[in-house]
Amino acid sequence: GAGLYYNTEKFYIGFSAPRFLENSIDFNSLSGVLSKETPHVYFMTGLLWEISESAKLQPQILLKYTQNTPPNADLNLSLILVEKITLGATYRIGGSIETGKGESVDILFAFQATEQLLLGFSYDITLSELKNHSSGSIEALIRYCLVSSKGRDVVNPRFF
Numbered sequence: 244g245a246g247l248y249y250n251t252e253k254f255y256i257g258f259s260a261p262r263f264l265e266n267s268i269d270f271n272s273l274s275g276v277l278s279k280e281t282p283h284v285y286f287m288t289g290l291l292w293e294i295s296e297s298a299k300l301q302p303q304i305l306l307k308y309t310q311n312t313p314p315n316a317d318l319n320l321s322l323i324l325v326e327k328i329t330l331g332a333t334y335r336i337g338g339s340i341e342t343g344k345g346e347s348v349d350i351l352f353a354f355q356a357t358e359q360l361l362l363g364f365s366y367d368i369t370l371s372e373l374k375n376h377s378s379g380s381i382e383a384l385i386r387y388c389l390v391s392s393k394g395r396d397v398v399n400p401r402f403f
Contacts, residue, residue: 246285253291260284284308289319299323301331313337321351329353329363337371344370353384361386 246259266280289303300322307315314336321331331351347370353363363384369377 254289256288258284258286281309281311291323297325301329307337315346319351327355329355346371347379359388361388 244259244261244263246257246261248257248259249255260282262280262282265282268278268280284307286306287304289301292300292302294300300320303317303319303321305317305319309315316336317333318336319331319333321329323329329351333347333349333351335346335349337346348368349365350368351363351365353361355361361384363382363386365382365384367380367382369379
């Protein structure tokens with residue numbers, strides 16, 4: 244695989260293909276079940292837009308492609324208030340093309356409790372045929388940023 248990534252303080256863009264070749268991972272050829280890894284291609288971009296001193300808007304897009312599957316994309320929009328509170332929503336396109344509704348809508352909330360500790364919560368509302376079997380999912384997030392002995396945060400370029 245390979246990928247390219249570029250970022251500034253307020254923008255990022257990336258492209259990757261983790262696997263170029265199709266790979267059979269079937270362990271028992273007599274079972275009639277054939278498992279294989281297929282090539283995937285990803286494109287992501289996002290930016291941070293200051294709309295006031297205390298509010299920032301953060302749109303992000305993740306496009307995913309795999310041969311012989313429906314198109315898939317995550318469209319995310321977050322509002323960051325006073326560098327402490329993040330409110331957001333994500334719309335996931337995918338699932339069945341027949342319904343035309345997409346796969347899910349997610350509601351996001353995060354709170355920067357301390358300089359190092361972020362607490363987050365999201366609720367996924369299923370729109371695809373899976374909604375007949377699942378009312379959605381809830382996720383909780385705890386992110387702790389390490390500080391080096393020199394007092395600098397360990398940096399992840401995906402987070403502005």
